[in-house]
Amino acid sequence: MSLKSTLHQLKLKYKDKKIAPAFNAIxxxxxxxxxxxxxxxxxxxxxxxxxxxxxVIMSLIPCLIxxxxxxxxxxxxxxxxxxxxxxxxxxxxxxxxxxxxIGLWKILPLVIISYGVGLGVEFIFAIIKKxxxxxxxxxxxxxxxLIVPVDxxxxxxxxxxxxxxxxxxxxxxxxxxxxxxxxxxxxxxxxFAYPTWMSGDKVWVHGAVDRANEIAGGAQLDAMSGETxxxxxxxxxxxxxxxxxxxxxxxxxxxGETSTLLIVLGGLFLIFSKIGSWRIMLSAVLGTLAMxxxxxxxxxxxxxxxxxxxxxLMALPFWQHLIVGGIAFGIxxxxxxxxxxxxxxxxxxxxxxxxxxISILIRVFxxxxxxxxxLAILLMxxxxxxxxxxxxxxxxxxxxxxxxLKTA
Amino acid sequence: MAEVTEDVKVEAPKEPLFSKKNRKLLSDxxxxxxxxxxxxxxxxxxxxxxxxxxxxxxxxxxxxxxLGIGNVVISLMxxxxxxxxxIIVQLIVVAALVIIVDQVLKAFAYELSKQLSVFIGxxxxxxxxxxxxxxxxxxxxxxxxxxxxxxxxxxxxxxxxLVAFFRELLGSGTLFGFKVLGDPIEKxxxxxxxxxxxxxxxxxxMALITVGIIIWIQRYKNPALIEE
Numbered sequence: 001m002s003l004k005s006t007l008h009q010l011k012l013k014y015k016d017k018k019i020a021p022a023f024n025a026i027x028x029x030x031x032x033x034x035x036x037x038x039x040x041x042x043x044x045x046x047x048x049x050x051x052x053x054x055x056v057i058m059s060l061i062p063c064l065i066x067x068x069x070x071x072x073x074x075x076x077x078x079x080x081x082x083x084x085x086x087x088x089x090x091x092x093x094x095x096x097x098x099x100x101x102i103g104l105w106k107i108l109p110l111v112i113i114s115y116g117v118g119l120g121v122e123f124i125f126a127i128i129k130k131x132x133x134x135x136x137x138x139x140x141x142x143x144x145x146l147i148v149p150v151d152x153x154x155x156x157x158x159x160x161x162x163x164x165x166x167x168x169x170x171x172x173x174x175x176x177x178x179x180x181x182x183x184x185x186x187x188x189x190x191x192f193a194y195p196t197w198m199s200g201d202k203v204w205v206h207g208a209v210d211r212a213n214e215i216a217g218g219a220q221l222d223a224m225s226g227e228t229x230x231x232x233x234x235x236x237x238x239x240x241x242x243x244x245x246x247x248x249x250x251x252x253x254x255x256g257e258t259s260t261l262l263i264v265l266g267g268l269f270l271i272f273s274k275i276g277s278w279r280i281m282l283s284a285v286l287g288t289l290a291m292x293x294x295x296x297x298x299x300x301x302x303x304x305x306x307x308x309x310x311x312x313l314m315a316l317p318f319w320q321h322l323i324v325g326g327i328a329f330g331i332x333x334x335x336x337x338x339x340x341x342x343x344x345x346x347x348x349x350x351x352x353x354x355x356x357x358i359s360i361l362i363r364v365f366x367x368x369x370x371x372x373x374x375l376a377i378l379l380m381x382x383x384x385x386x387x388x389x390x391x392x393x394x395x396x397x398x399x400x401x402x403x404x405l406k407t408a
Numbered sequence: 409m410a411e412v413t414e415d416v417k418v419e420a421p422k423e424p425l426f427s428k429k430n431r432k433l434l435s436d437x438x439x440x441x442x443x444x445x446x447x448x449x450x451x452x453x454x455x456x457x458x459x460x461x462x463x464x465x466x467x468x469x470x471x472x473x474x475l476g477i478g479n480v481v482i483s484l485m486x487x488x489x490x491x492x493x494x495i496i497v498q499l500i501v502v503a504a505l506v507i508i509v510d511q512v513l514k515a516f517a518y519e520l521s522k523q524l525s526v527f528i529g530x531x532x533x534x535x536x537x538x539x540x541x542x543x544x545x546x547x548x549x550x551x552x553x554x555x556x557x558x559x560x561x562x563x564x565x566x567x568x569x570l571v572a573f574f575r576e577l578l579g580s581g582t583l584f585g586f587k588v589l590g591d592p593i594e595k596x597x598x599x600x601x602x603x604x605x606x607x608x609x610x611x612x613x614m615a616l617i618t619v620g621i622i623i624w625i626q627r628y629k630n631p632a633l634i635e636e
Contacts, residue, residue: 153602167617171624193608 004031021126025133049175053138055275059266060142060333063256064111066249068103069095070259071150074252075102075206089248089261106206107255110145113154117161118144125170136175136182137165143183143333146256147326147374148190149203156197160189180381181340184374191374199368201227204252228253229324230363230370233312247323257329260322267332276336279345280352284331285322287356292318295364313364327359330373340381344391351387355380425551433555437563444567445623446633449535453527454568455615461584463523464572466513468565470528472558474505475537479557482545489546498541499532506531536564571618579609 007027014020028050073094076082085091118137126133144161164186169178191198202208204227229241229251241251249259257263270276295314298304304311322328335341335355342351355376362372369375423430443449457463481501482489489497510528513521521528531537540560545553576582581589581598590597592605608614627633 153604155602156604159606167620171620189608192611193606194604195607196604 018127021132022123049135052275053135055273056139057142059269062262062266063146063259066259066262067146067255068107069099070249071106071206072099072102078205078208085250102206106150107145109154110157113157114144114161115141117158118165121162121165134175140183144186147187147254149198150206150255151203151209152197156190156194160186163189176339178339180378181334181337184334184378187374188378201231204228233316234367234370254326257326260328263328263332277348279348280336280341281331283349283352284335284356287353288321288327288360289318291357291360292321309367310364321360326371327373330377334377340384342384342387344388347387347391351380351384430552430555433552434559437559438566442563442567443536443560444564444619445626449539450564453530453534454571454619455612457524457527458568458572458575458615459579459610460576461572463520464568466520467524468568470509471531471564472561473509474502474531475540475557475561476554478502478505478537479540479545479553480550482541483548483550483553486546498538502532502537536560570622571615574618575609575615578606581605
């Protein structure tokens with residue numbers, strides 16, 4: 001008996017039992033179920049929720065694979081086993097198998113924990129609330145491992161995933177009803193709950209924390225630096241990576257957010273498949289640039305002294321804000337989440353612009369949160385319904401006025 | 409015969425001190441009419457001081473004192489307070505009681521009073537207190553008002569302690585300052601296997617979420633409490 005027919009038998013057997021949604025979910029995920037309507041005048045669009053989710057996951061895969069290589073590369077670079085690659089995306093030092101093994105060893109568990117725990121919670125809720133398991137976690141589960149540092153302890157990730165899925169999504173009624181982006185809720189939880197594992201100069205490179213502990217214990221070793229560009233800038237230090245390196249992604253950072261090149265490719269894929277909103281992406285980029293320009297203007301007009309702790313980040317050329325830190329990843333994959341973003345076209349422009357604008361504001365003015373983008377997106381998630389309300393009301397008012405002019 | 413029945417009507421049957429109705433006054437606010445989880449009053453102080461158990465318990469006792477005595481005082485004066493200035497009278501009563509609490513704390517538990525800082529003074533603005541004065545003490549006798557005041561304040565206190573228990577245990581790994589989960593610096597107990605305190609629990613948002621989870625569980629257990 002094939003797996004499909006086995007599943008079908010199981011579904012029929014447990015049809016009225018509590019556990020039924022679990023079998024239904026596995027069946028729908030793996031196969032096209034038989035219960036669809038075959039005739040009648042229905043609109044037959046291929047892009048159901050499952051297809052939408054899969055498209056986003058496809059656009060995330062390059063970032064994940066790059067993240068795996070980068071985890072190993074950063075580790076080996078910090079231990080001094082290899083030299084920095086010469087500029088060039090296809091250098092064999094980077095795409096080496098030894099890099100991938102470290103990446104697989106560190107990042108696959110993150111993916112497994114993220115999906116295992118998150119889908120577990122979804123299945124439990126579906127069974128308790130007697131509804132079908134929703135596909136909503138498929139994308140979240142892929143995003144989560146990409147926005148955390150490689151060395152994050154697995155139990156912390158598991159706790160955060162439970163929190164994010166339950167408090168961020170299920171209490172509001174599940175997929176499609178959430179106010180906040182669940183993946184960012186998970187990251188925010190980790191950030192505030194376990195700040196020592198989510199920020200600082202050690203966690204971004206695999207092994208740097210252990211090495212620091214060994215040195216503190218008296219071992220004669222060289223310290224491993226794992227500082228991100230933003231982290232060092234926030235402390236007023238010089239940026240030690242070339243622009244091309246940070247664009248290609250050969251820099252320390254959260255697992256999947258370092259390679260701006262691959263994020264841009266993923267973003268284009270989302271735009272051409274019409275899954276992601278180009279309005280949000282474009283306006284967020286514009287917002288980022290606007291705020292960056294504003295700060296550059298402050299610096300060039302001499303309103304801020306070089307000794308100021310904000311100087312280094314303010315003086316960063318405005319367009320470079322887009323290639324350091326997680327802002328590109330946030331704009332492409334987080335801000336465009338169709339559930340939590342604004343729904344109206346005009347609203348999307350405002351929403352996106354403010355995300356870019358506020359991200360840079362937080363990044364520059366709060367050195368403790370150089371990664372302001374996740375806070376900015378969560379904040380705008382909260383405001384998205386308000387923006388939509390005023391856009392819709394503005395439209396209503398405009399039409400009312402037109403009506404009055406005609407009738408008067 | 410007719411005269412006798414009239415007599416009975418005039419002399420209403422005396423209610424025992426802890427009649428079923430009176431006991432309900434005391435116990436209802438602890439569960440099904442909890443001021444925090446059902447009426448959603450007094451949230452601000454519940455968020456501010458529940459990071460640790462000790463201040464929460466002191467806060468709970470203070471509110472029980474203020475609301476218990478305050479309700480009796482208002483109830484005794486209820487027939488002579490002009491209704492136009494009743495809010496001002498109520499405020500004066502709370503303020504006087506709160507100042508007593510504040511001074512007692514400063515005299516006998518200085519460290520705690522520093523920790524609670526303005527929040528003792530802010531009992532004056534605690535919605536539960538004004539709410540009970542307005543809704544109950546102004547219309548009921550002193551004994552009933554006392555029970556109602558103590559009951560509501562205790563309902564508030566129980567929730568405060570419950571929230572503080574989880575916040576202190578998960579946020580700082582301690583209970584009443586005792587390191588029940590081991591020492592985070594020496595790496596003993598749970599910390600030896602990599603456990604770490606959840607810094608988020610110490611922040612105010614988690615108090616709100618903890619209260620939310622308690623409300624959720626309470627309504628899940630008793631669906632009659634769910635509003636339409």
